[in-house]
Amino acid sequence: MLPDDLSRELGPKLGDRLLGVDPFPGTAGRVRFKPDAALDLFRAVRDDLKFGHLSMVGGIDWVDHREVFYVAWSDEIKQYLLLSADLPAESAHIESASSIWPSANWHERETWELVDIAFDHHPDLRHLLLPDGYTFHPLLRSFKLHEPEELEVKQRRV
């Protein structure tokens, strides 16, 4: 599948919420979309394009904005597909993909705590790798290494 095929398939479903499809090394392409199109896009990708397996979700801090990306795999065409959306840095949030791909659950928890991107309607959005009560987001560019941070670790909730 090529980027052109992707935009032909997804264009009618998303309209102007599809921002474009770029070539991306090692994948079928990178679909850039507006955050409010998230659920429609996920559904189209899983059901119509047959990308049944969500490999990972991650975030990148570009300082002036944040990017959330999803990598999906299709057993039918044996290719990866990258989906990416830009979110404003002040209130970075997007709809959770957990209802479409249950595998997104932990990846979104991790992205939330490390890159500070919130996932709306996530079934269980709490800390995964960091202690409960940790208020820093280590993968932001503003979090500098080599500077000691004071930290109060609360008890994990039972």
Place this chain on the structure above:
Amino acid sequence: MSEMWINMGPQHPMTHGLWNLRVKIDGEMILDVDPEMGYLHRGIEKISEDRHYNEVITLMDRCCYVAGFAWEHLYILAAEDSLHIHPPERAEYLRVMCDEFQRIGSHLMWYAAFVQDLGLMSPFLYGMRDRDLVLDLFQSYTGARMTYEYMRVGGVRSDLPYGFTDQARKVLNWLSDRFPEYDQLCVGSTIFRERCDGLGVMKAADCVSHGITGPMIRSAGVKRDLRRDRPYAVYQQLDFDIAVADAADVTARYLVRMEEMRQSVRILRQVLDWLDQHPGPVIAERLPRWLGAPYAPIGNEGYLLKRSYPKGVGFSSVEEPHGEAQAYVVNEGGEHPYRVKFRSPVYANLSAARQYLVGYHVADIPPIMGSVDVCVGEVDR
């Protein structure tokens, strides 16, 4: 009986690493589980943003301490992609050799730990004994038995020592003679079959939607192996079969891993023959000095102005012994990667723990979790 939550971990013989499985039980029945991770979180992704490209390799070995080579290879593929560097062919064969020996080593480690969970002591000792032979081979060409730091952006650190391939073939012959013995001790034993058959079942459709990969999804009959589906390095040129089973239970996962070891031996025989016949350079020429000068072999560090280096992104995906591992490397033109993101297969396999644990008994947790092959180093990163 009343319901209650119990902690299995962070120090528990079942965990094989530092993590906590919280289990909600009613008597002996498992009602719910909640894996609690993070005890081994070292922030490898964050530290990588502060390292030269070759210095990240050191961290990769620590991602999964029983499959260091697989993680080195994963990172190297993505980093080379993002930096537009191509390794010589001999280096790619050497990497595949590392990968496959690592797969055998990792599966032997899994075998030893898994049978010990079942209370079988002799197979545990056999597994550890044979894994040591693989580690001896690693030691002979990398100097290390566990954290190798052997692969480099643009190739590998050094070529094989004299007489290595003959020694490696001896080890392969020894190992292929041992596999029937392992099988006799496990699937040949009624006690083992009674214990493991029909346990921890996870059907193919659930595996796909919950992101399960590797031997676990292949044990459910899904023929997905990235070495075949999306060949990287030189897997295209190699002849091997994908190991699958269909029962989707603990025994099926055992059978898949055993068959994978046999297939790895088959791949390694081809790779060793190729290496014997094709001497050549093992690292690309004219590599940029800032890749990490202390690590670049002397004489091969070419000169390239760092400002003239193009930006790029790298995405790689390899079939690690545990499943599908991915790396995403963003190169913004600096000396360090801008962002590195990894996907660990065990992470996804563990996140679906509720699917394959609920409904079984507490005493079934060690065999089921043993069959998942947990490596906490790569889950927490």
